Amino acid sequence: MSKDNTQDSSSEAVNEVVKSDATQLEIVDVREGMFGVSGSGDTSGYGGLTKPIIMPGASPKPYGGWFDDMSDQLATVLPDAQAIEKVVVDRGEITFYIRRASILDVVAQLRNDAKLRFEFCSGVSGVHYPHETGRELHAVYHLLSMTHNRRIRLEVTAPDNDPHIPSVVSIYPTADWHERETYDFFGIIFDGHPALTRILMPDDWPGHPQRKDYPLGGIPVEYKGATIPPPDQRRSYN
Numbered sequence: 077m078s079k080d081n082t083q084d085s086s087s088e089a090v091n092e093v094v095k096s097d098a099t100q101l102e103i104v105d106v107r108e109g110m111f112g113v114s115g116s117g118d119t120s121g122y123g124g125l126t127k128p129i130i131m132p133g134a135s136p137k138p139y140g141g142w143f144d145d146m147s148d149q150l151a152t153v154l155p156d157a158q159a160i161e162k163v164v165v166d167r168g169e170i171t172f173y174i175r176r177a178s179i180l181d182v183v184a185q186l187r188n189d190a191k192l193r194f195e196f197c198s199g200v201s202g203v204h205y206p207h208e209t210g211r212e213l214h215a216v217y218h219l220l221s222m223t224h225n226r227r228i229r230l231e232v233t234a235p236d237n238d239p240h241i242p243s244v245v246s247i248y249p250t251a252d253w254h255e256r257e258t259y260d261f262f263g264i265i266f267d268g269h270p271a272l273t274r275i276l277m278p279d280d281w282p283g284h285p286q287r288k289d290y291p292l293g294g295i296p297v298e299y300k301g302a303t304i305p306p307p308d309q310r311r312s313y314n
Contacts, residue, residue, distance in 0.1 A: 103129065134162035159182055176240075176242065182230065187248070192224075195220070197220075206288050217231075240267050243255055261277075
């Protein structure tokens with residue numbers, strides 16, 4: 077199948093999906109090839125692959141189960157009614173998209189309120205969506221309530237040209253190393269972090285390796301007299 081045919085069939089599939097449930101889907105990007113970039117030197121055989129990146133959109137109430145009582149309680153105790161941008165329920169999990177200026181107020185209430193009691197932050201990770209203009213960088217927080225045996229996810233966005241998000245270490249000390257790792261790999265600057273330094277890469281390492289626009293890198297490998305260049309410098313067979 078040619079690349080044009082692949083793109084046409086992919087577009088038709090996207091249109092059918094969007095028609096069927098347009099209010100609950102968001103097309104973030106369209107990925108080309110195995111590595112997501114057309115003409116990258118992809119030699120995997122998937123250079124003609126075109127795949128839409130589709131994310132679930134905001135979910136309407138009722139969410140079901142304990143999600144409704146928990147979200148209502150959170151909305152009740154928050155000082156800013158606009159702190160939550162949207163709520164997404166997908167695959168049996170709930171995610172709250174939080175405005176970055178409100179993240180500390182939100183996590184403080186989630187930890188301290190007796191009806192919420194999310195005492196433990198099990199991780200902070202990053203995501204990079206280069207084509208989501210003004211929201212390219214996402215920080216994702218995974219919270220656990222040991223009291224109520226519940227898990228939720230928070231997601232906060234920041235633009236690439238202002239990659240600042242308040243640190244939650246003062247509320248959740250376990251986020252210390254996780255925020256450092258997210259800073260190291262994605263370049264998100266967590267304001268107020270006690271020691272925001274690289275955690276895996278050398279201090280003088282250029283750039284942030286897990287961003288989607290970071291070069292594939294690698295070193296040339298010599299094999300029986302022939303040199304194999306790094307992935308982003310290989311010949312493309314598209």
